[in-house]
Amino acid sequence: MERIASFEKVSYERFREDWKKNYPDTDETEILRIYEGIQMPRRATRGSAGYDFFAPADLVIPPGEEALVPTGIRVKIATGYVLMLFPRSSLGFKYRLQLNNTVGIIDSDYYLAENEGHIFCKLTNDTTRNKTVEIHAGAGMVQGIFVAFGITADDNVSADRFGGFGSTDKR
Numbered sequence: 001m002e003r004i005a006s007f008e009k010v011s012y013e014r015f016r017e018d019w020k021k022n023y024p025d026t027d028e029t030e031i032l033r034i035y036e037g038i039q040m041p042r043r044a045t046r047g048s049a050g051y052d053f054f055a056p057a058d059l060v061i062p063p064g065e066e067a068l069v070p071t072g073i074r075v076k077i078a079t080g081y082v083l084m085l086f087p088r089s090s091l092g093f094k095y096r097l098q099l100n101n102t103v104g105i106i107d108s109d110y111y112l113a114e115n116e117g118h119i120f121c122k123l124t125n126d127t128t129r130n131k132t133v134e135i136h137a138g139a140g141m142v143q144g145i146f147v148a149f150g151i152t153a154d155d156n157v158s159a160d161r162f163g164g165f166g167s168t169d170k171r
Contacts, residue, residue: 004078005146007040007051010116018070018118037137038072041144050143052088053121059141061125061133066100069141074117077108083144085121091141095133096126099142106144109160 009015015035019026026034034057041051053071061067075083085104091097100122111117121142125133135141 004081005083006076008074008076009035009038009040009072010074010118014116014118015070015072018115018120022068022070034137035072039138041073050086050145052140053085053119053142053144054138055135055141057137059123059133059135061097061123061135063125063127063130063132066122066124069121069123071119071121073119074111075106075119075144076111077106077146079108081146081148082107083146085119085142085144087123088140088143091133091135095131096128097133098124098126100124104142104144 010018012032012035015038016028016031019031019034038056039054041053043049043051053073055069056072059067059069077083083104083106085099085106087097087099104119104121106117106119123133123141125131127133
């Protein structure tokens with residue numbers, strides 16, 4: 001199997017800023033504890049296609065609610081590959097937990113973005129059975145699969161990424 005990527009933590013400063021933006025009531029000591037406990041994504045078995053991303057803190061998502069989760073992770077990916085993020089199948093099956101954008105797409109040039117390529121997951125509890133989703137710190141929440149992609153014969157794109165999340169086509 002070809003080795004085409006490597007996961008890293010974003011800097012503490014980047015994580016702290018992003019966490020505070022989404023969870024402003026978290027004190028500094030707790031943010032540092034969360035950051036230090038971040039686990040790198042990994043496969044569960046040799047036959048697994050997906051790399052499990054782990055919750056950096058306890059998450060409680062009531063029915064119909066959503067949570068934006070800064071993972072503390074970035075990924076360096078070889079050109080010609082993309083990382084696609086999906087909900088863990090067990091959470092989707094039990095709770096209808098979904099990613100708001102259905103499938104997260106992490107491009108290889110996102111690593112160089114102004115936000116250090118910090119990967120976020122926006123999770124929605126779309127239950128039809130009034131179940132609250134509880135994901136404990138360190139438990140798997142989404143899975144990422146690396147996929148090769150091609151381009152058209154007449155493709156001549158020369159632009160570089162400037163911004164972070166959601167900014168592929170913005171300058």
